[in-house]
Amino acid sequence: MAFEFRLPDIGEGMVEAEIVRWFVQEGDSIQEDQPMVELMTDKANVVIPSPRKGVVLKRFGREGEVVKVGSVLVVIGEPGEVPVAAETGVEAAVPASATREVSAPTPGVGPVAPPGRVLATPATRRLARELGVDLRQVSPTGPHGRVTKDDVLRFVEAQRAPAAPAPPPPVEAPVVPVGPEERIPLRGLRRVIARRMVQSKRTAPHFTYVEEVDMTELVRWREQMKPVAEAQGVRLTYLPFIIKAVVIGLKRFPIINASLDEEKEEIVLKKYYHIGIAVQTDQGLTVPVIHDADKRSLLDLAREVERLSKAAREGRLALHEVRGSTFTITSLGKLGGLLATPIINYPEVAILGVHKIEPRPVVRNGEIVVRSMMNVSLSFDHRVVDGAVGAEFTQVVREHLENPHLLFLQM
């Protein structure tokens, strides 16, 4: 007789898990305790061993799919045996494209208990008993059709007053495709990015401030320094200079190197300067962190930027290398555009977006001259940073990029 292995709740209160990797194929012989599949739950990656010896008759769910607790994952039987209840698994496994169900039941729209059974807490039952209300006649609004105290009170109220028309049930617009579509499951890094961005935008009221920076002097400097750095095996980009200028600004305006502890209603001023660098990878955006940027030389910063970007693109960043940033810089390089509205790397309170450097006509001493110009777009969390402070900070950063010799003062 075939044995259906259903996904157990291997965490505490787990409802689903994502299939990471299968170790067995259909038709494989399998020993008791032999690894069958690796799953990813909210908390952990776990390997599920087989509970018995036999042959894998059927497997449900592809790698990357999300399976529900209680759905059939594997059918194990004797060689040649045909799985009887094979269909159950297909139904239970959630296809990758399907929306995840919200686990919290919505009040009022849960299944209504059938006649004869009333769900209610003892306190509600007592209230009903005292008011002489038959709980079976009360329409429930609680989860799973539970009658709440309010329902009982409303019922009593309604008995007294003429019945008001019930509000119409909320109408959910069905999603009907109007043309060919493709659905890509939201997984891994993409899902993390989606969650983080929503959290940032929903939590922090952003304002964005754009300024242009005359990089002519710095371009010249960098040209001179580049071969020296190269001789030491380092590719010197503009980023180390920008990091330096930012750190100077952060030291001048500690409120920008901060986060907001909403629970305690406290602003946390960070006494360390860990600068996040947004890096585009094949999987999506990653933000490796340069720790203690204030204590590093330009060369050191350049080296670290290069090392972290490489590790990010190869997906080899360690946990501590993506944690703890206090301010983030995002640079689109040649795709830099004119201006952007960067989203803050929450819970930080500010982000600097760097655009491309290009020759532009500008007015100097009443004359039009061509200078190497670069725009910067900064977003701030307005709960913590006022407009004037954000602007002043930007001016400090600009000043140090336009007059790189000022950087010496901070060395």
Place this chain on the structure above:
Amino acid sequence: MGEGILTTEPMVQVLDEEGVVVDPALEPDLPADFLWRAFEGMLTVRAVDERMLMLQRQGRIAFYGAATGQEAAIVGSGLALEPQDWVFPALREVGVALLRGYSLQDLAHQLFGTRDDILKGRQMPCHYSDRRVRHVAWSSCVGNQVPQAVGTAMAARYMGDPVVVMAYLGDGATSEGDFHVAMNFAAVFRAPVVFFCQNNHWAISVPVSRQTASKTIAVKAVAYGMEGIRVDGNDLLAVYQVTRRAVEKARSGGGPTLIEAFTYRIGAHSTSDDPSRYRDPEEVERWRRRDPIERFRRYLIRKGLWDADREQALVRSIRDNLMTAIQTAESTPPPPIESLFEDVYATPPWHLREQQAMLEAYRRDKALWMDP
């Protein structure tokens, strides 16, 4: 990360990592059978842990917390107790109960929550308790058992019972208010209690460096006016010696002792935890090399007491007993559903009677009902 400065502090050691006696004055003079019993105790804990982790992943039991790496601390301290002593455990001390008459069958029934479970299937797996072996239920809340143990010890002293109470706790529990309250009461009232703190370096994902700014946990005893002692928790003989002394002292009216067993949690906190997310694998590897069972085996070899066949037979018999216990538990039905209404009120109040009537109606005619 988990270690730092703490390793440099002195601790009592009898055996080094090679199983060589480093302090002959401390080496206990124990008969071969006793040493083998200790060895068996450690092998049993490890075998149970390995098997149960597997069963949990197969969905056969709901939860498990293993003690891998801490076997010497558990068995060494458990062996120092007398049958009349009471044990207030934390998550990982079932090995102590197993030394004192709790059977593998009792354990399996508890994990599966069967009809024959002493606790009627009402406790979470691994939250063992058995009055017969004076092993008190753990509430799962960190550190709650410590003042309970002190209260029991104070009662015993008041009644004139020659009982010692053993309170097990982890490094995380030392950050709880309960710990301080318990230590203070115990010292002031000279309660016959031994605080056995298994400093396994990790309270789930929180390293011991985030629990205390003290150099050791043992040093905390000083402020309460009791003796604190740090012992190599992976050295069974050292643990036994230190605990034995503390237990005897407590029994003879000498008051409490805080023992810090310096050890390490090799595995996850529990089956709901994934330590690779917060712990350096190299740290785990370092501690694997200090395996308490291997150290004790080397000691037995050096003493000329070890015998490969005997160990093999022992492991086989542990495994057979365990398999039988699991099979029996797995084929035992759960406790009767009526038992849900028992043991809280002497006379069930109206709402429970009403619920019981509903339950009976439900079982009579399931078709009318729907599961939420």
